[in-house]
Amino acid sequence: MKRFLGVLFGISILFLVIFFIDKRFNSYYREIFSIIGINIILVTSLNISNGFTGLFSLGHAGFMAVGAYTSALLDLPLDKKAMLLPNLPYWLGHISLPFLLSVIMAGFMAAFFAVLVGYPVLRLKGHYLSVATLGFMVIVRVVINNTPNLTRGAIGINNIPNYTNIWWVYFWVVITVYALWRIINSSYGRAFLAIREDHIAASLSGVNLTKYKILSFAIGAFFAGVAGALWAHQITAITPRAFSFVTTFNIVVMLVIGGMGSISGSIVSAFLLTLLPELMRPLEEGMVLFGYQLPQLYGLTQLIMATLLILVMIFRPKGLMGDRELSLKGILGQKSS
Amino acid sequence: MKKIFVLALALVFAFSLVAFSEDVVRLGAINNLTGAQASIDVPTYNGMKLAVKLANEKGGVLGKKIKLFGVDAKTDQTAAANGTRKLIDVDKVVAIAGFSDTDYALAAGAVAQKAGIPFVTSGATHPEIPKRVGDFMFMAAFGDNVQAYAGAEFAYKKLGAKKAWLLKDSAMEYTMTLAKYMKERFEKVGGKILLEDTYQTGDTDYSSQIARLKNLKEKPDVLFVAAGPDDCGLIVKQLREAGIFTPVIGGDGFDTPLLVELAGPKFANNVFFTTHISYGNKSKVVQNFINAYKKEYGHEPESAFAALGFDAIGLIINAIGRANSLDPKAIRDALATTKGYQGVTGNISYKPGDRVPTKSVTIIRVKDGKFLFEAEVLPQ
Structure with a gap:
């Protein structure tokens, strides 16, 4: 009960802060706070695999890309879809999901890829695993570059509706942090930590290594996909080079x-x-400080x-x-x- | 950490106080001053600053001095969007110029379009940029289709090439477009592409592409290389090291000192590229620009992008003068009706409803490390 009140208290404080930022700050500062939120989702979700489970993945941008493209393909307005991507499969060309749904789908798509990649790759350890996940990221980019019917290739998709705002971002920040917090402090979290500390001991204690490693990887990827979707609807123009x-x-x-x-x-x-x-931007842009023009x-x-x-x-x-x-x-x- | 934070906040605050105490015309410049794009965007920004300085020496515009706010986009799309927002919300600029690459121009243009601020991209050359962003987006340079047509026609008619090899960077919108239009025109005038090969930005080893080129049954007469500024020098170097001295034709991405620096003066011979201006041009506008640039920065303009930056700001100042207003919408309307503006990179006009200018293309030949004027063409 006490913990529930604590969470509620934290969320209401956050709500007030965002309300203040939303009303009082101009769009430049508002967008910076959105980017901060997106980065919080990215870093905390990477922490699940890299920090808590000890699987040093370098594929996060790949999962972001999957999320960004999935959500953009799902929620582009129909008229823009017909103009930008005339060669989509019929069913994909004729749906335009609400933002919430497309972000959730983006997360699931990224998690799906994580399971797909994780099954072979997570047998590797240490820097072999890092290199393999980096390889995944490169593959994602190459695939996006070379499937112009689905992704417009290197040209990228622009005119994505600007749905992301500070409220959406922090809605997802709260969900991410709360979900990760609960996972870490559950039996799943204990299993992750056990794998990080000593995978042989963990295995002997009855922790199913493959299952928990893939789970940890997929949870991280889910939120990376969400962050990618939010980012895509913030910048409104995505290209494979960005990931x-x-x-x-x-x-x-x-x-x-x-x-x-x-x-x-x-x-x-x-x-x-x-x-x-x-x-620190003004510092490098040559500001005037106490009457002196800095270079x-x-x-x-x-x-x-x-x-x-x-x-x-x-x-x-x-x-x-x-x-x-x-x-x-x-x-x-x-x-x- | 906390102290640094407080200090930084105080600095920002002090800065904004100073910035708002002057009655000036506020213009924005956003460029990739650091990162992979810096070699072409730094000269752009120099050109922009020079344009503002010269205009202020003549009394500014609408009786006010012009102040240019420069922002670094760090070769990063998020920073490009954020930087544009800063220019609009914090620096309160009435128009923005910048970028030599389509990816960043699209990200920044979307922000400016939404805020209703005119954006002139100085060097981005994808012909569809204004159509894709909206009615506040303008280009100062010609479209890639035009320069690719010029390159292909030059290869066929002037170099007498009938068979070609084409290498393109598949990770950049600019190079993909360039390659597409080069191929289209070369085949239309009667040439034949023997092989179309790809690489990705940042690759440093082109031996497999070169091996495939050497294995071709017919030898190409010309090599079309659609590459960005960071890669073109290395590609030329490795081609020449493999004993291939066939003429190379590139786009304006070749217009960087990096080409000769990386390939070396000997290997860079027999390279041609299409670009926006030749500083060997004896016309008065060009020579005046070169002299002013030399006086300001102590060296000649590094590349065509310096002149494009100069012209992008020039176009905006000209439009503000004709609009006789600092209302962004009035400036936009004046920009759209620009007719025969005498820029350093040529005469710039916008046809009604079209925000890509009609301009001629300059072809440069590289000889002993120098960029020499070869031809000026206006392709059909």
């Missing part, structure tokens, strides 16, 4: 900085690493961010949070000491 190594590594960096195996760490780091570069130094934010990342890795090698969680009790306890 690249760079995208994957950005998510992995946020995960490592936040701390592998800490959901609150993922949230904090997705928030900081998305917001800081935007806030334009594009690329400065990347340099500062890289330096910050190195410093974090030196002083907190396990990430900002390590594998601990941020809790109200912890904060209050620290203050009183």
